[in-house]
Amino acid sequence: MHFSAVAIVALIPAVLGHGLIQSPPSRPTGATLTANCGSGVASQINSDNTSYVEALPPAAAKDKNYKPALCNLWLCKGLQFADNAANVQKWTAGQEVPIKVWLRIPHEGSANVSIVDTKTNTIVGDMLKVWSKGYAPGRTEKDAPLDQKEFSIKVPTGLEEKCANAGDCVLQWWWFGTGAKQTYESCVDFQVVKPAVKERAFNA
Ligand SMILES: *[C@@H]1O[C@H](CO)[C@@H](O)[C@H](O)[C@H]1NC(C)=O
Numbered sequence: 001m002h003f004s005a006v007a008i009v010a011l012i013p014a015v016l017g018h019g020l021i022q023s024p025p026s027r028p029t030g031a032t033l034t035a036n037c038g039s040g041v042a043s044q045i046n047s048d049n050t051s052y053v054e055a056l057p058p059a060a061a062k063d064k065n066y067k068p069a070l071c072n073l074w075l076c077k078g079l080q081f082a083d084n085a086a087n088v089q090k091w092t093a094g095q096e097v098p099i100k101v102w103l104r105i106p107h108e109g110s111a112n113v114s115i116v117d118t119k120t121n122t123i124v125g126d127m128l129k130v131w132s133k134g135y136a137p138g139r140t141e142k143d144a145p146l147d148q149k150e151f152s153i154k155v156p157t158g159l160e161e162k163c164a165n166a167g168d169c170v171l172q173w174w175w176f177g178t179g180a181k182q183t184y185e186s187c188v189d190f191q192v193v194k195p196a197v198k199e200r201a202f203n204a
C-alpha cells in the first residue's frame with residue numbers, strides 16, 4: 001500500500017504489545033471492564049492484552065460508558081477485580097510466591113513489583129522487587145535475563161487485615177520502557193490468610 005517501510009516499522013510497537021504477568025493468573029478483560037471502562041478500552045486490551053497504558057485514556061475519553069470513578073486506567077490498566085474473581089490467590093505472610101512474566105516485546109527501562117491498596121491506589125509497604133534500570137533489554141523476549149521474567153516475591157507480614165478481602169489489594173507489576181515511553185501494568189488478585197497453625201494455637 002502507500003505506507004513507507006519506515007511508517008510500517010514505526011507502527012509495529014503501537015500495534016503489538018509488550019508484557020503481562022502470566023502466572024499466577026493476572027486480571028483479564030471481561031464484562032465488568034466493558035461496563036466500567038467502556039468498549040473502546042476493552043477492545044484495545046482484547047486485541048492485545050500486553051499493550052501499554054498510555055493508549056487507553058484517549059480511547060476512554062471518547063467513550064460515554066467510561067466511568068472514571070470505577071475505572072482507574074493507571075491501576076491494573078483499568079482491569080477489574082470482578083473479571084478475575086475466579087483466580088484469587090490465597091497467600092500467607094512470609095510465603096515465597098513464584099511469578100512468571102511474559103515480556104512479549106522488550107523495551108529497556110525500569111520495573112517494579114509492589115502491593116497496591118486498590119481503594120486508594122497507594123503502595124502498601126516496601127517495593128517487593130525493583131529494577132531501577134536495565135529491565136527488558138534487547139529485541140526479543142529471549143534477550144531479557146531469566147530473572148527478569150521468572151522471580152519470586154515474599155509476602156510481607158502484617159497484611160492480614162488490610163489485604164484480608166479479595167479485591168482490596170493487588171500485586172502489581174509495573175514496567176516503563178524508557179525509549180518507548182510506554183507503561184505496562186499487570187495485576188494479580190490475592191488475599192492474605194492467617195496461617196492455619198497459628199489459628200489452632202490461638203483457639204486452644
Ligand atoms: C492474554 O492473551 C493471550 C493470547 O494472546 C492469552 O493466552 C492469555 O491468557 C491472556 N492473558 C490474560 C491475563 O488476559
Ligand SMILES: *[C@@H]1O[C@H](CO)[C@@H](O)[C@H](O)[C@H]1NC(C)=O
Binds near residue numbers: 110111112174
Ligand atoms: C516503579 O516503576 C514505575 C515504572 O517503571 C516507576 O514509574 C516508579 O517510579 C517505580 N517506583 C519505584 C519506587 O521504583
Ligand SMILES: [Cu+2]
Binds near residue numbers: 013018180182
Ligand atoms: Cu513498544
